Amino acid sequence: MNDIMDYTSSINIDYLSQKVAIEGTLKAWKSSNMVERMFLYGWDLRPQRNTDTNSFKRWQSSFFVNRKIMLITLLDIIQDVLQCSGIDKLTVNIQNIDKAIYGYSISKKLSAWDIIKELQSVYNFTIREESNQITLYSMPPENVIAISKNDIEVENCTVTRTAANLHNTPVLFYISMRFDYQIRSQSYSTHKTTHNITDTVHTSLVLDDKQAEKIVLHTYDEIITKNTIYKMTLPLRYLHLKIGDIIEVKLEYLNDTIKIMEMRILSTHIHIMGYACSVAPFNAGVFPI
Numbered sequence: 001m002n003d004i005m006d007y008t009s010s011i012n013i014d015y016l017s018q019k020v021a022i023e024g025t026l027k028a029w030k031s032s033n034m035v036e037r038m039f040l041y042g043w044d045l046r047p048q049r050n051t052d053t054n055s056f057k058r059w060q061s062s063f064f065v066n067r068k069i070m071l072i073t074l075l076d077i078i079q080d081v082l083q084c085s086g087i088d089k090l091t092v093n094i095q096n097i098d099k100a101i102y103g104y105s106i107s108k109k110l111s112a113w114d115i116i117k118e119l120q121s122v123y124n125f126t127i128r129e130e131s132n133q134i135t136l137y138s139m140p141p142e143n144v145i146a147i148s149k150n151d152i153e154v155e156n157c158t159v160t161r162t163a164a165n166l167h168n169t170p171v172l173f174y175i176s177m178r179f180d181y182q183i184r185s186q187s188y189s190t191h192k193t194t195h196n197i198t199d200t201v202h203t204s205l206v207l208d209d210k211q212a213e214k215i216v217l218h219t220y221d222e223i224i225t226k227n228t229i230y231k232m233t234l235p236l237r238y239l240h241l242k243i244g245d246i247i248e249v250k251l252e253y254l255n256d257t258i259k260i261m262e263m264r265i266l267s268t269h270i271h272i273m274g275y276a277c278s279v280a281p282f283n284a285g286v287f288p289i
Helices: 015-029 033-042 074-084 112-123 209-225
Strands: 092-095 126-130 133-137 145-147 158-161 168-176 182-187 196-207 228-235 246-250 255-265 269-276
Touching (some): 074 092, 074 112, 112 126, 112 196, 168 209, 182 209, 196 209, 228 255
Parallel strands (some): 145 246
Antiparallel strands (some): 158 228, 228 269, 246 255, 255 269
C-alpha cells in the first residue's frame, strides 16, 4: 500500500474536481483514440498532495483497479489491496465475493486489514482463518451444517429473545455518486421521533443512494436478528465445528439457522452459543447511473 499512500492525503481530496476534469476532457476530445488510450490506461489517477508540484497531471480520484475507472467488484478491490500490500496470494483464499460497486476511495493511511474489515462491515462477508490461510467468502446455503435432531438434548437447548429497541438505528456514511462525490449519510427510519445511533459505519465506498439505503436496512435487520441467542450441547463428534460456522437446527418448536459465536469443549460434549442469522446472500444491487 505504500506506493498508493505516497500520493494520498487525508485532507483536500476533491472528487468534484475529478468529475469536472473528466467531463471537460471528454467534451474537448470526444472519442479521440489517444484520450481513450492515455486516460483509461496510461495516466496515473492517484490522489496527490497539493505541495507535489511535479505531479499536477495526477488527478485526485477514487480508488482504481488496473488503472481504469470502471464498475468494479469487491473481489477486484480486495485482490488489488492485497497485491499492493505484498501479501502472498497463497495465504489468502477469496471465494464468491463478486458484488459490484461503483468505486472505492483511500483518503488516509489504512492497513489492508482495516480496508477488508471496513468492506466486511458493509457487505457482510465472512472472514475465517483455517489451514494457515485467511479465507474470505460469502456463505452459500450449501455450506450450512445440518444438526441431527437426535443429537440435540432438548433440556439443554435454550432460546433467549430480547425485545428490539426501535429507538436504535444504524447510520452509514459514504461517498454519493449522485451528489458530486460528496460525503452523505443514510440512516434507518422508524416510527419513533428520536433515535439512538448504535451502529455507525464510515466507509470509503462510492455508492448510489439506493444502494446505501439497502445496506442500512440490511444492517438493521442484522441488529434485530442478533437479539435471538441460542445455547445448546452437542456430542463430541461435532468437534469439527468452528466459531463462525452456520448450523441448521430443526426441532418441533424450532427451525432456525444459527451462527456460532462461542464454543466450550467439555469432557463428554460440546457447549455452543450463537445467534440467529440468515443464509440468503446479501446483494446491495447496482442501479443505473
